[in-house]
Amino acid sequence: MTNNKNLTWHDYTITKKQRRNQNGHKSFILWFTGLSGSGKSTLANATAKALFTREIRNYVLDGDNIRFGLNKNLGFSEEDRKENIRRIGEVSKLFVDSGQIVLTAFISPFQKDKNQVRQLVEQKEFVEVYVKCPLAECEKGDPKGLYQKARNGKIKNFTGIDSLYEEPINPELVIETNRYSVEECVVQVITYLEKAQLI
Known part of the structure; x- marks a missing residue:
């Protein structure tokens, strides 16, 4: 909450329930987390396409894309990552x-x-998807060459090299992208969402 006493929360005329009813489906966060190069963006976009073909309204927020606009003033220090x-x-x-x-x-x-993000929304509105891929595999398939730059000291605070990645403690889903094709991974996500009665 803000400390500014000149601000007042304004309730919306249209409720979340009404919007969901109009869209014909539930709304929630599918949070893809994992090392750089693990396949998060690829899987998120492929899942979005699968949902879109079912006429389920969705949008992808990608880490790199967000840093071009909303978070362009943030670096990669631990504090900036938290704010991101x-x-x-x-x-x-x-x-x-x-x-x-x-x-x-x-x-x-x-x-x-x-x-903290999970606590912002209600139960069943946050689905954590751990996109699990060994560091060595992420480095092998590094299209941006970021790992090599990090190894050479050209990038500081790079996750997995000189900055910690804490494996999720209890994610709703673990997807091993080094073991399955993108299509198979999408099926795993969609199957979970169906079984959880989220779609």
Whole structure:
């Protein structure tokens, strides 16, 4: 909550329930977390396409893309990473309120930060998807060459090299992208959402 006493919360005329009813489906956050190069963005976008073909309204928030605009003033220090996730959590909450599914693809290395996002929304409105891939595999398939730059000291505070990635403690889903094709991974996500009666 803000400390500014000149601000007043304004309730919306249209409720989240009404928006969901109009859209014909539930709304929630699908939070894809994992190392750089693990396949988060690829899986999030492929899942979004699968949902879209079912006429389920959704939007993808991608870590790199967000840093071009909303979070362009943030670096990669631990404090900036926390603020990065805090802002994304608040934006994601707005998408949930709008009646849509929001898919977020962020490394989000710290468990505490993800827990804070989870607490912003109601039960069953936050689905954590751990996109699990061994560091060596992520480095092998590094299209941006970021790991090599980090190894050479050209990038500081790079997750998995000189900055910690805390494996999720109890995610709703663990997807091993080094073992399955993108299509198979999407099926795992969709199957979970169906069984959880989220779609």
